[in-house]
Amino acid sequence: MPILEVHHIEKHFGATRVLEDISFSLEEGRALAIIGSSGSGKTTLLRCLNFLETPDRGQILVRGKTLFDAGDPATQRESEIRKKRLHFGMVFQSFHLFPQYTALENVTLAPRLLAKERPDFKSTRREICGEIERRGKELLDQMGLADRARHYPHQLSGGQQQRVAIARALAMKPDILCFDEPTSALDPELTGEVLKVIRSLAEQKTTMIIVTHEMAFARDVADQVIFMDRGVIVEQGEARQVIERPARERTRQFLARYAQQ
Amino acid sequence: MFATVIGALNVGFLQTLKLFAVTLLGAIPLGLIVSFGSMSRWAPLGRPVKWFLAKTRREAGGCSRFLMGLRPISLLTRLLVWVIRGTPLMLQLIILYYVPGKVLDQSPWGSGETGRFLASAIAFIINYSCYFSEIYRGGIQGVPVGQQEAGMVLGMTKSQIFFKVTLLQMIKRIVPPMSNEIITLVKDTSIARIISMQEVIWAGYAFMKGSHGYSGLLWPLFFTGVYYLAFNGFLTLFFGWIERKLSYFR
Numbered sequence A: 001m002p003i004l005e006v007h008h009i010e011k012h013f014g015a016t017r018v019l020e021d022i023s024f025s026l027e028e029g030r031a032l033a034i035i036g037s038s039g040s041g042k043t044t045l046l047r048c049l050n051f052l053e054t055p056d057r058g059q060i061l062v063r064g065k066t067l068f069d070a071g072d073p074a075t076q077r078e079s080e081i082r083k084k085r086l087h088f089g090m091v092f093q094s095f096h097l098f099p100q101y102t103a104l105e106n107v108t109l110a111p112r113l114l115a116k117e118r119p120d121f122k123s124t125r126r127e128i129c130g131e132i133e134r135r136g137k138e139l140l141d142q143m144g145l146a147d148r149a150r151h152y153p154h155q156l157s158g159g160q161q162q163r164v165a166i167a168r169a170l171a172m173k174p175d176i177l178c179f180d181e182p183t184s185a186l187d188p189e190l191t192g193e194v195l196k197v198i199r200s201l202a203e204q205k206t207t208m209i210i211v212t213h214e215m216a217f218a219r220d221v222a223d224q225v226i227f228m229d230r231g232v233i234v235e236q237g238e239a240r241q242v243i244e245r246p247a248r249e250r251t252r253q254f255l256a257r258y259a260q261q
Numbered sequence B: 001m002f003a004t005v006i007g008a009l010n011v012g013f014l015q016t017l018k019l020f021a022v023t024l025l026g027a028i029p030l031g032l033i034v035s036f037g038s039m040s041r042w043a044p045l046g047r048p049v050k051w052f053l054a055k056t057r058r059e060a061g062g063c064s065r066f067l068m069g070l071r072p073i074s075l076l077t078r079l080l081v082w083v084i085r086g087t088p089l090m091l092q093l094i095i096l097y098y099v100p101g102k103v104l105d106q107s108p109w110g111s112g113e114t115g116r117f118l119a120s121a122i123a124f125i126i127n128y129s130c131y132f133s134e135i136y137r138g139g140i141q142g143v144p145v146g147q148q149e150a151g152m153v154l155g156m157t158k159s160q161i162f163f164k165v166t167l168l169q170m171i172k173r174i175v176p177p178m179s180n181e182i183i184t185l186v187k188d189t190s191i192a193r194i195i196s197m198q199e200v201i202w203a204g205y206a207f208m209k210g211s212h213g214y215s216g217l218l219w220p221l222f223f224t225g226v227y228y229l230a231f232n233g234f235l236t237l238f239f240g241w242i243e244r245k246l247s248y249f250r
Helices: A042-049 A078-085 A103-115 A125-142 A158-170 A188-203 A215-221 A239-244 A249-260 B002-039 B046-056 B062-068 B072-086 B089-103 B113-142 B145-153 B158-195 B200-209 B219-245
Strands: A004-013 A016-026 A031-035 A057-062 A065-069 A088-091 A176-180 A208-211 A224-229 A232-238
Touching: A004 A042, A016 A042, A016 A224, A016 A232, A031 A042, A031 A215, A042 A176, A042 A208, A078 B145, A088 A158, A088 B145, A103 A125, A103 A158, A103 B158, A125 A158, A158 A188, A188 A208, A188 A215, A215 A239, A224 A239, A224 A249, A232 A239, A232 A249, B002 B072, B002 B113, B002 B158, B002 B200, B002 B219, B046 B062, B072 B113, B089 B113, B089 B158, B113 B158, B145 B158, B158 B200, B158 B219, B200 B219
Parallel strands: A031 A208, A031 A224, A088 A176, A176 A208
Antiparallel strands: A004 A016, A004 A057, A057 A065, A224 A232
16 A cells, blocks of 8 residues: 555645646655656645645545545644644755754754653653654764754754754654755755755655755656646656656656756 | 932832833733734635635625635724824823713722823733734744744644744844834833823922922923933843843844
């Protein structure tokens, strides 16, 4: 059974249709890259998965369970949406780290708040907080930021900030980690360190959806690729095949423009 | 003579400080509630109208769009803020103090200094919470939406996002405009004199008319300025300290 199934998602902003009949599925432990030009709906699709936008039509299933069904208001209750979001992690283009917290606090804040809802929190507060702290440090270490744990976001480079953001998302142990153009806000010399981290996550079989403009990276790291244009999926398939031997004319045009640069 | 005057001015300034402190204590939290009111997106007719349009298979026209976008809480709050900010505090104070007495048989404020203080405090709290609310609104809306979205995808509740993420960033943003407004409040307390609340200017002025056996003294009135200057000097230092305390993040 796929870990994620998306069926016939459709989304309008006013009269503009931004997503039309989006369907795909993703197996556990695999990485999916979504490519396409600006305004093709890639980001909106990720935002729909994270419940930051509400699709007008379609269903979203995780491990066979319906998380969202546009036709069923019972799946759209505000109180449950918060918990449903935890199936997905999100790394934003411009990081959105919390400026008043250190790198480590950024990573541990949400797990700490969530732990407060556990019934055994009062009696085992110390152990739980100790465990969250330990795991936060471990994640920063994994991102190569062990010595930056006590730094505030403004004291870090863009690449370091984005790696903290990745650690922050991983701390919630999401089923599927989403990246929204994770390197687009970075200087070219800083993209490498972030891509390296994502690559190592792929090697550890983290289930991921990556919206990206880095074609070579998508080809090498992703298992599957979706090419979107004007709100529809033009082509999807095995990564190497879509990027090296695209079947559709529109995909070919898009990739040719990238090859020229 | 000097000791008598200073003693009387001290008593007056104590009343000034009391009004200042009570206004802040009331207006700082009330302003937050008012700002939430003016930012309220509650549109009770949104869903029913949408449903009605779908049911009758009609396109949304001007009238239905107006009904769907109607936000009564936000509208009422903004109306209140407009009225309070659009009229002089002095006028509001006079109306609040004298009108209930005309309408009812007996003034609810009584005739003593306590009643005058209470009426002043209520008028000042309402007036200042409207000003504060607009500063808060600017501060909250100045925090990038991405901050809230980051909190949302991490599974935080709305109140967790406000208290753990937005609030401190908002406070950092509003310190300069709030310090401005609070220093204005120190001086505005003298407006309470219009209903004869015995604050420091009232006390200084009394020595011109005759008080404690002196009359025709000008300098006590001028000397009240020293009190305001000294207290505002202290406040300026205090706000500078807060700004430095919050400079550890950007």
